[in-house]
Amino acid sequence: xxxxxxxxxxxxxxxxxxxxxxxxxxxxxxxxxxxxxxxxxxxxxxxxxxxxxxxxxxxxxxxxxxxxxxxxxxxxxxxxxxxxxxxxxxxxxxxxxxxx
Numbered sequence: 401x402x403x404x405x406x407x408x409x410x411x412x413x414x415x416x417x418x419x420x421x422x423x424x425x426x427x428x429x430x431x432x433x434x435x436x437x438x439x440x441x442x443x444x445x446x447x448x449x450x451x452x453x454x455x456x457x458x459x460x461x462x463x464x465x466x467x468x469x470x471x472x473x474x475x476x477x478x479x480x481x482x483x484x485x486x487x488x489x490x491x492x493x494x495x496x497x498x499x500x
Contacts, residue, residue: 411447415440418451420459429459429498448477449500458499465492 407430411418419430433444452459461479463470471481471494479496487493 411451413443413447416444418447420451420455426460427455427457429461445477448498452498452500458497461496461498462487462493463496465494471496 405421405423407419407421409417410420415435416431416433419432421428421430459479461474462485463474465484474496477498479498481494482497483495485493485495
């Protein structure tokens with residue numbers, strides 16, 4: 401799914417970086433993960449919950465329909481499927497949302 405806005409890093413840790421992107425009057429969540437353990441997951445969820453609290457609005461995420469690994473990860477961190485759309489690239493994307 402192509403966007404015209406910029407991803408802004410908002411949580412920077414050695415093992416992961418969380419980004420927000422303001423697009424279409426919604427906050428879109430992105431993350432890069434360098435390493436993943438049980439302890440990192442705990443800290444990641446603490447950071448994500450704080451970020452969610454501070455933004456005060458649902459966080460959105462788009463995942464290519466065939467990317468089962470990313471869909472499962474999103475569900476693990478409490479994102480819920482809310483819609484499906486077709487991007488300008490012709491691919492189908494699942495839209496997920498997360499609120500506290």
